[in-house]
Amino acid sequence: MLIIQSPVGVGLALTFLIVFVIVLAGAGVRFKQFIWGYWSKVTTDVATADTDTASTESSTVEAGTESQATANSTTEDGTDTTHELQEQAIESIDRAERAAEYADYEMAVESYEEALTQLEKAAAEAANPDVEEEVEATLTETEAALDNITTRREHRDSIATTLQAAERSFKEAIARYAAAEQTVARIRFRQARDAFEETQQAIDDSDAEVLAQPIDVSFEEEETLSSMAFEELAVLNESTVEALAAVDIESITHLDAENGEMIPSVVSDLKESDEISSEEAALLTILSWWYEGVGREFTTETEISWRYEQADYGFNQST
Numbered sequence: 001m002l003i004i005q006s007p008v009g010v011g012l013a014l015t016f017l018i019v020f021v022i023v024l025a026g027a028g029v030r031f032k033q034f035i036w037g038y039w040s041k042v043t044t045d046v047a048t049a050d051t052d053t054a055s056t057e058s059s060t061v062e063a064g065t066e067s068q069a070t071a072n073s074t075t076e077d078g079t080d081t082t083h084e085l086q087e088q089a090i091e092s093i094d095r096a097e098r099a100a101e102y103a104d105y106e107m108a109v110e111s112y113e114e115a116l117t118q119l120e121k122a123a124a125e126a127a128n129p130d131v132e133e134e135v136e137a138t139l140t141e142t143e144a145a146l147d148n149i150t151t152r153r154e155h156r157d158s159i160a161t162t163l164q165a166a167e168r169s170f171k172e173a174i175a176r177y178a179a180a181e182q183t184v185a186r187i188r189f190r191q192a193r194d195a196f197e198e199t200q201q202a203i204d205d206s207d208a209e210v211l212a213q214p215i216d217v218s219f220e221e222e223e224t225l226s227s228m229a230f231e232e233l234a235v236l237n238e239s240t241v242e243a244l245a246a247v248d249i250e251s252i253t254h255l256d257a258e259n260g261e262m263i264p265s266v267v268s269d270l271k272e273s274d275e276i277s278s279e280e281a282a283l284l285t286i287l288s289w290w291y292e293g294v295g296r297e298f299t300t301e302t303e304i305s306w307r308y309e310q311a312d313y314g315f316n317q318s319t
Contacts, residue, residue, distance in 0.1 A: 166195030186318030218295030
């Protein structure tokens with residue numbers, strides 16, 4: 001008490017008090033810093049953990065979404081692909097049917113084969129069993145249609161082969177007849193006649209319109225005559241050549257049997273007036289059927305029937 005009451009004691013007491021407060025204040029600051037630092041670390045770690053968890057969950061969700069999208073895309077792509085292939089197959093089938101109507105069997109077969117390829121791919125791509133069953137049914141129908149058209153094509157090809165042989169024999173018969181080779185000419189005319197008759201029968205027996213498209217026939221080698229000018233043909237008498245020239249007929253190309261007549265009218269007129277013999281009339285008639293080239297086309301049954309009549313006439317005139 002004495003110390004406090006004295007000036008010195010009061011000073012000492014105040015000094016001690018001030019030091020004590022300062023020490024206490026410093027300790028408190030350090031304590032607050034410690035507590036604040038610890039709390040900051042804890043909250044930072046928690047926030048980081050929460051962020052990582054959220055990021056992981058977000059990535060998982062995104063990955064799941066992408067996987068689902070991929071799956072959906074795959075399914076949709078498969079469906080779209082199947083549908084597109086079906087549409088393409090339908091177009092090919094329509095094209096094949098139109099071609100078959102016009103007896104264009106080559107195009108029909110090619111189109112049906114394209115359709116089968118497209119349908120087979122569509123069946124393989126189909127994810128839906130019902131769609132696959134539908135495609136398989138169309139596939140079976142298309143295979144049957146292809147078989148039918150293939151049979152028709154083979155039948156037409158067979159007719160074309162026979163017709164080609166007939167026309168080749170026919171043209172050779174004319175050339176041999178003009179060369180006065182009567183025996184060979186007779187054989188060739190007979191072969192041509194029989195082949196034309198066989199062709200007619202095959203067409204009549206066919207259920208299809210065989211001549212809806214023309215049948216082209218061609219030969220590897222072209223038959224030729226010694227000359228197209230009458231004055232250069234040794235088989236004709238000079239008087240016959242003069243009689244023909246008098247009516248402006250100087251070449252084989254000037255002869256023409258019109259209106260379905262077997263014998264050209266100019267030949268009939270000369271024969272009736274006794275300006276040419278029956279043998280020469282037959283020769284001129286046969287020469288009027290001649291044409292240059294290595295082939296021709298037949299468009300109607302009438303043309304084939306007419307060829308049969310001509311070959312029969314040539315056969316009967318050959319001796």
